[in-house]
Amino acid sequence: MNILVTGSSGWLGQNLVLRLKEGGHQVIGLDPVPGPHTDIVGSVADRAVVRAAIRDNAIRGIVHAGALHKPQLATHDSAQFISVNVQGTMILLEEASAPGSTVERFVFTSTTSLMISRQIGAAHRRGLHRAFWIDEEMAPLEPRNIYGVSKLAAEHLCRMVHDASGLPIVVLRTARFFPEEDDMARDIIQSDANIKANEFLFRRLTVDDAARAHIVALERAPQIGFDTFIISALTPFSPDDCEQLVEYAPMVVHRYFPRYREIYARRGWTMFDCIDRVYDSTKAMRRLGFVCSTDFGDILAQMDRDDGYLDVPVSRVPWAS
Numbered sequence: 001m002n003i004l005v006t007g008s009s010g011w012l013g014q015n016l017v018l019r020l021k022e023g024g025h026q027v028i029g030l031d032p033v034p035g036p037h038t039d040i041v042g043s044v045a046d047r048a049v050v051r052a053a054i055r056d057n058a059i060r061g062i063v064h065a066g067a068l069h070k071p072q073l074a075t076h077d078s079a080q081f082i083s084v085n086v087q088g089t090m091i092l093l094e095e096a097s098a099p100g101s102t103v104e105r106f107v108f109t110s111t112t113s114l115m116i117s118r119q120i121g122a123a124h125r126r127g128l129h130r131a132f133w134i135d136e137e138m139a140p141l142e143p144r145n146i147y148g149v150s151k152l153a154a155e156h157l158c159r160m161v162h163d164a165s166g167l168p169i170v171v172l173r174t175a176r177f178f179p180e181e182d183d184m185a186r187d188i189i190q191s192d193a194n195i196k197a198n199e200f201l202f203r204r205l206t207v208d209d210a211a212r213a214h215i216v217a218l219e220r221a222p223q224i225g226f227d228t229f230i231i232s233a234l235t236p237f238s239p240d241d242c243e244q245l246v247e248y249a250p251m252v253v254h255r256y257f258p259r260y261r262e263i264y265a266r267r268g269w270t271m272f273d274c275i276d277r278v279y280d281s282t283k284a285m286r287r288l289g290f291v292c293s294t295d296f297g298d299i300l301a302q303m304d305r306d307d308g309y310l311d312v313p314v315s316r317v318p319w320a321s
Contacts, residue, residue: 007066009035044088175232
């Protein structure tokens with residue numbers, strides 16, 4: 001299948017392109033930043049570039065992973081987020097669904113960040129009584145910054161175009177998989193690798209799993225039609241744990257993983273005292289047929305097997321990236 005991948009020079013995009021090519025697909029990468037997996041240097045906000053990319057390459061599938069992301073809030077203004085994340089998505093959707101288009105399926109990379117309101121984001125500092133259990137039914141959605149607003153607007157455009165044209169579209173709200181230092185690091189004392197390992201309990205996945213989820217979504221899109229999925233490592237927790245996760249999270253983690261304290265202690269690691277939210281990815285398991293291959297239990301087992309594993313730089317630790 002001829003597939004257009006936007007954001008092909010990015011962390012997810014380059015991993016996705018490699019996996020798609022290994023699967024025998026013909027992939028065209030589009031990104032404003034040159035890279036080894038980018039064939040067209042240009043913006044999704046440029047209609048001429050998008051139209052040519054789709055028509056000249058007889059594209060049948062699109063994975064729209066390109067966007068301005070949360071770290072770029074510090075370097076880009078709101079108008080740029082709207083131009084790229086909203087207008088760019090609309091251009092892709094319009095060209096994909098235009099008469100004569102060869103596009104048969106569309107996967108949009110969204111974010112769990114759009115589900116975090118100011119109330120949720122500051123909850124752990126305001127006497128929260130129970131953790132937020134976050135699934136696709138949560139409403140209303142009130143993103144706390146222009147990044148979240150722009151991605152939510154793009155999701156609405158995806159639904160609108162599907163309803164109008166019938167183009168199969170799958171929206172993936174991915175949890176954290178970025179390699180950069182966590183933006184929580186300024187508030188807590190754990191090392192970056194320690195933070196990321198902890199987050200696999202409730203809001204993280206590997207970039208390999210993120211790429212694999214997109215491939216599954218691309219394959220399943222015609223059968224699904226339209227739907228939205230949270231993509232994160234399966235949490236061991238249940239809604240019944242939410243009060244104790246706020247009161248003292250290590251006690252809950254110990255109940256599910258009795259040896260975690262011993263394994264963590266060998267590295268001088270600690271667990272978060274409070275976990276204020278949990279992403280529930282069971283809908284993706286049930287309806288999309290996708291489950292992340294790496295979860296917190298896998299990380300513990302890997303740490304237990306190899307005491308020297310964490311001596312390598314964090315950027316080379318697969319589950320910490």
